[in-house]
Amino acid sequence: MKKQYDFIVIGAGSGGVRFARLMAGTGKKVCILENSRVGGTCVIRGCVPKKLYVYASNFNDQVIDAKTYGWSVGKSNHSWKTLVQKKNKEILRLNKIYIKNLKKAGVEIIQDHGSFLSSKKILLKRGKKIISAKKIIVATGSKPNYPNIPGSKIGISSDQFFELKKLPKNISIVGSGYIALEFAFLLKNLNYEVNLIIRKKTVLNEFDPDIGKRVLEYAVKKGIKVFNETSLKEIKKSGTKINIVTNKKTIKTNLLIYAIGRSPNVDSLNLENTKTKLDKKRAIKVNNNSRSNDQSIYAIGDVTNRKNLTPVAIREAMILFDHIRGKKPQLTLDYNKVASAIFTQPEVGSIGYGENDLIKLKKKYKILTTEFGPLKYSFMKNKKSKVFIKVMYDPRSEKVLGLIYIGESAAEIIQSLAIAFQKGLYLNDLRQTVPVHPTSSEELVTIF
Structure with missing residues (x-):
């Protein structure tokens, strides 16, 4: 006998958690599915750990600044191991808060992967059970992209970067977006040798051109080695050395990180068993109220590829909550x-x-x-x-x-x-x- 809910939320990131808590607070029967840790990309492997690393990296320059104001500062060294341990402790603390708040609101947390059998039925992979709901909210976020070249798996994604317990001296980053640039600066500030490999002459191309121009100038001034108009052809490994074969030259490094964008995380949801439609980038198509083409299925956050920011996912969850309850006037969101x-x-x-x-x-x-x-x-x-x-x-x-x-x-x-x-x-x-x-x-x- 399958278990029946009013709402099933797939994905326990910030958007999914907010919707689940709000809806459970009205007395509805709500469960949330998560096949990893509760908290989502932002809390576990995104903006929160990244900002902690950025804080750590900025102290080096602050020490240098202090000298110009008369401070006598001795030699200092940074421990990557200590930073990672502290970061992990903080992420665990936040993870526990998310779980506590969900349970307090009355949300049932199911640690499993869910896929659609139909518009209202979900198959649990590990539990081998079927659960169903009147409405299902997809909040599965996004996943990092890998290049389609020989040896691509030798490199790691930005997600995996946050799990590294030690770093080699020379690190190469592929990408021209904000994740690539943030990683490049923070690692350089921590005194690692950084190579930035970009396909065009410019970076941050989704923003105003004055932004990319100036950030790239500061990256070069900082000592980040920029390889522009450079495309990857093949990745090879020899011992601890990684050879990045490009259209121009072979770049030697010890660690390769891809930050070449992210894609909606839909591949294992079996959405073909529903009426849900995807766009050209495989994002779930939704209307202003986050409803898909299937009247039983809604989607919020990065999986819709509207504006991929954590506060946006949270606001979309709140707008959806108001819409389902028929509240007027509803919250609105001008992206x-x-x-x-x-x-x-x-x-x-x-x-x-x-x-x-x-x-x-x-x-x-x-x-x-x-x-x-x-x-x-x-x-x-x-x-x-x-x-x-x-x-x-x-x-x-x-x-x-x-x-x-x-x-x-x-x-x-x-x-x-x-x-x-x-x-x-x-x-x-x-x-x-x-x-x-x-x-x-x-x-x-x-x-x-």
Whole structure:
């Protein structure tokens, strides 16, 4: 006899967990399936461990900065082993909190892999049982891509990187997206030799071109060895050495990490047994309320490939919860008003349209920019990095269409700006704001 639920959630990442807790809180019978650890990509092998590693890597530069202010600092060494142990302890703590909160809400946690037998029936792989529900929510996230070349499995994915207990001296990273750049900077800051292999001349191509241009310049200045217009042909291994055969030359390294994008995690769900449809990138097609073509099946988070950020998955879960309950007015989500950050050195914060987006949409716009050395680095002969601010706005209404901030604490600054952007931000709002002085971010309101 199969077990019946009101809702089955497949995937215990941030989005799936939020929906399950909310729905169980209304008295509905809810179970959540997870074949790995509860917490999902972000908590277990993504943004949380990455940010901890970024924090660790930044201390080296802070020690150097301290010397320019008169501090006498002795020799220091970093222990990768200690960092990994501390990271694992923190991830375990968060994992336990997620489990505790699910159980407290009344959600049944099933540690198993689920696949569709039909629109309302799920087969548990390990338990060899069938469970069913009136509605099923797919929140399986994404998985890292591997190149389709001989020897590709010699390299590891960004997910696997967080499980490494020790690192060799020379590390190669393939990719031009934010994960690749964040890894490159944090590893270089921890004094590893880093090679960055990119297919084009540019990086961060999904963002405004001013972002990629400046981040790449800082990567080279930092000492990251960049191999541009370089495509992988084959990977070979000889002892501890890895030979990366490319269209230009063979790059020798000790560790190869792929950060070449992620794909919706749908391959083992057997969605062909439902009416659910996928797009060209194999993401689940959904409407504004996250419902698929199958009226019994919904999908949230990275598996839909709308905007692949943890807070977005959580907000999609909340919108879906409101929709199913028929709550009016419902929460809404304008993906263009979602801020994002890149944790390179310096940090990048952005919200709204970039110039490439505006050109593609054939929108008229004007820009304001400023670039300057921050006060913090006044004592340094060779300035480490400049602050760059870019504001794109409609020339008629002067409504701000996009904002970019590159500099220290950019993530925190863009978060504050996101509140104003959400309400509709105009140049006059910036003009009328009295700046906090002396700060780097005051240039946002004195940029005119």
